[in-house]
Amino acid sequence: MLELIQKRRSCRNFTDKKLTHDQTEQLLKSALWSPTSKNNRPWEFVVVEKTETLDALSQCKPHGAAFLSGAPLGIVVLGDPAKSDVWVEDCSIAAIMMQMTAESMGLGSTWIQVRLRLDEEGNMAGENVKKIIHAPDELEVLGIMAFGHKAKEREPYTEHVLLWDRIHFEKF
Numbered sequence: 631m632l633e634l635i636q637k638r639r640s641c642r643n644f645t646d647k648k649l650t651h652d653q654t655e656q657l658l659k660s661a662l663w664s665p666t667s668k669n670n671r672p673w674e675f676v677v678v679e680k681t682e683t684l685d686a687l688s689q690c691k692p693h694g695a696a697f698l699s700g701a702p703l704g705i706v707v708l709g710d711p712a713k714s715d716v717w718v719e720d721c722s723i724a725a726i727m728m729q730m731t732a733e734s735m736g737l738g739s740t741w742i743q744v745r746l747r748l749d750e751e752g753n754m755a756g757e758n759v760k761k762i763i764h765a766p767d768e769l770e771v772l773g774i775m776a777f778g779h780k781a782k783e784r785e786p787y788t789e790h791v792l793l794w795d796r797i798h799f800e801k802f
C-alpha cells in the first residue's frame with residue numbers, strides 16, 4: 631500500500647486508450663465500498679465517457695479542468711447534504727479510494743475540484759456541472775475525477791519530501 635501511495639502522482643496527460651468495463655467497475659466498487667459516517671453513504675457517481683460531455687465538463691471552471699477533455703473517463707462525485715452533514719468527507723474518501731484503485735491498476739488519475747469553485751462569470755462551477763449531467767438540484771458536486779492510461783510516468787515521491795515537522799507526538 632505504501633508503495634502505491636508513494637507512486638501515485640496526478641496525471642493530466644492520457645493516451646487515447648479507453649478503460650475496460652472491468653477497470654471502470656473496479657473504480658466504482660472501490661467508491662461504493664468506501665467508509666462513510668454512520669454508514670449514510672450520501673454519495674452519487676456519474677460515469678462520463680462521451681467526448682462531448684467530457685468537453686463540456688472541462689469548461690465548468692476557468693482553471694484546472696481543461697485537461698478533462700483529453701481523458702477517456704470522468705467520474706463526477708456528488709453528495710446529498712440531506713443524507714449527511716459530513717458528505718464532503720464521505721465523498722472525499724470515495725474519491726481518493728478511486729484514485730488509489732486506479733494507481734493499483736497502473737492507471738492515472740487527477741482530482742478536479744468543483745465544490746466552492748466559480749466560473750468566469752462568478753457562477754458556481756457545481757451548478758454548471760449539474761446542468762451538464764442533469765443532476766437533481768438537491769445534490770452538491772464535490773469534484774470530477776479524471777482517469778485514463780498515463781501518457782507518461784511521473785517520478786514517485788521520495789523520502790525527502792516528507793514533512794516530518796508536521797508530525798507532533800503527544801502534544802503540539
Ligand SMILES: Cc1cc2nc3c(=O)[nH]c(=O)nc-3n(C[C@H](O)[C@H](O)[C@H](O)COP(=O)(O)O)c2cc1C
Nearest residue numbers: 638639640641642693694695740741742743744773
Ligand atoms: C482536493 C483536491 C483538489 C484538487 N483540484 C485540482 C484541480 O482542480 N485541478 C487539477 O489539475 N488538480 C487538482 N488537484 C491535484 C493537485 O494539484 C495535486 O494532487 C497536488 O499538486 C499534488 O500532486 P500529486 O497529486 O502529483 O501528488 C487537486 C487535488 C486535491 C486533493
